[in-house]
Amino acid sequence: MLLHRVVTLMATLALPALAHGAPTQYPLTLQNCASPLTFQHAPKSAVTIGQAGTEMFYALGLGDRLVGTSLWFNDVPVQYQAQNAKVERLADNDPSFEAVIGKRPELVAVQLEWMVGPQGVVGTREQFHELNIPTYLMPSDCEGKDNLVGADGTRMQPFSIGSVYKSISQLAEIFDVQQRGEQLNNQLKASLEKSVASLKGKDLSSTSALFWFSSADMDIDPYVAGRKGIPDFMLNTLGVRNVVESDEEWPTVGWETLAKANPTFLVIARMDRRRFPADDVEKKLEFLRTDPVTRNMDAVKNNRIIVLDAHAMQASLRLFDGIETLATAISQHDLSK
CATH class of the missing domain: 3.40.50.1980 (Nitrogenase molybdenum iron protein domain)
Incomplete structure (x- = not known):
């Protein structure tokens, strides 16, 4: 890395x-x-x-x-x-x-x-x-x-x-x-150039994603990445569309709305802090796989869930590692099915 x-x-x-x-x-x-x-x-x-x-x-x-x-x-x-x-x-x-x-x-x-x-x-x-x-x-x-x-x-x-x-x-x-x-x-x-080149030739025109950072509680709306922020840049750089349209950096959006958007990939933050319950990536995964709304999302049913360090979703040196991880994960999925 x-x-x-x-x-x-x-x-x-x-x-x-x-x-x-x-x-x-x-x-x-x-x-x-x-x-x-x-x-x-x-x-x-x-x-x-x-x-x-x-x-x-x-x-x-x-x-x-x-x-x-x-x-x-x-x-x-x-x-x-x-x-x-x-x-x-x-x-x-x-x-x-x-x-x-x-x-x-x-x-x-x-x-x-x-x-x-x-x-x-x-x-x-x-x-x-x-x-x-x-x-x-x-x-x-x-x-x-x-x-x-x-x-x-x-x-x-x-x-x-x-x-x-x-x-x-x-x-x-x-x-x-x-x-x-x-x-x-x-x-x-x-x-950055290497990560972009790794997806060259892969058709991502219909590929979308959602970044879930955390949630103040597991049963309320999650903090997700807005359309002009850092995760959105990461997705756009790789040719992937962000399903969230808010200009806020990390808006809260209901899971029913997100499920309707049905992103191809779910990108979830792993962090070592414990400020909110959903800071724990294992709790995020459990929620996605058991909640009656989220468990029926295509990304969950097909295990298209990518785990990134929370710090890689921010304007930092690890952002570049994050893009590399995203590119590698996306390249490993056959999206033609």
């Missing part, structure tokens, strides 16, 4: 050739989600609120700068476990404002605006900036998206994979490791 290859990449980048990359010129000022950020030097310490940023730090060889992490969906990949064990986990979900500032970070990297933003559960960007702590919000969660509409925000424009590359490039520039960022992005782009 891709993340294993990233470790090889970082070993290569440790060679002296890295020194030939053009250094960042400080003071550095960049625009981040409508907020200017200025750095007089590369931050010596950082806290991440969101697993996407944490794993980007590790992939860029910046794990030694992290003094705290939070908001985890899945366990850290094996290749990062040793590094991750050295960093304090401030919270499995959202940390307190006090816990973050108590680490005295010179940067807070944030995956989701509902964590740090106008209605942030941790705090607002202004609260951090008043303490001279810059907050870097992942562009994937602010560009073309209104996070004040809908439970998890609403996409005004379709998610762009360029926002992930942008996060990597900007973090690399902030920390003066541009060559690492460039090579990581090149590797991600190559992985």
Whole structure:
């Protein structure tokens, strides 16, 4: 998988050739989600609120700068476990404002605006900036998206994979490791091209799918992927149609409606957190196979259920592994029947 290859990449980048990359010129000022950020030097310490940023730090060889992490969906990949064990986990979900500032970070990297933003559960960007702590919000969660509409925000424009590359490039520039960022992005782009090529020639014109992330309770409407979000990008990239038409990031839709849409594939999230009952993938599978509505869906009857890490359904490095897993699973099914 891709993340294993990233470790090889970082070993290569440790060679002296890295020194030939053009250094960042400080003071550095960049625009981040409508907020200017200025750095007089590369931050010596950082806290991440969101697993996407944490794993980007590790992939860029910046794990030694992290003094705290939070908001985890899945366990850290094996290749990062040793590094991750050295960093304090401030919270499995959202940390307190006090816990973050108590680490005295010179940067807070944030995956989701509902964590740090106008209605942030941790705090607002202004609260951090008043303490001279810059907050870097992942562009994937602010560009073309209104996070004040809908439970998890609403996409005004379709998610762009360029926002992930942008996060990597900007973090690399902030920390003066541009060559690492460039090579990581090149590797991600190559992985994406390979996944798309693996389905070349397969007729997917009538193929559809549904992403089920979780449910606040097993007997209420599930959180499913909207039509302009990250899972929708994954499907469209592979030539598969999303049956959900809402612009919300993760709208709730009734199972009767979803059953009528009758997707070819069901993609369900596996996560290690236990915030909701349906975070447990085994409970998802049991529900699908026993509920009187869902058990009659073609995807369930024909075992066209694909399990993905929840983190692979987000704007992260694992998104590329997720697309590879989807492509592999789809290629193994004879859809002509």
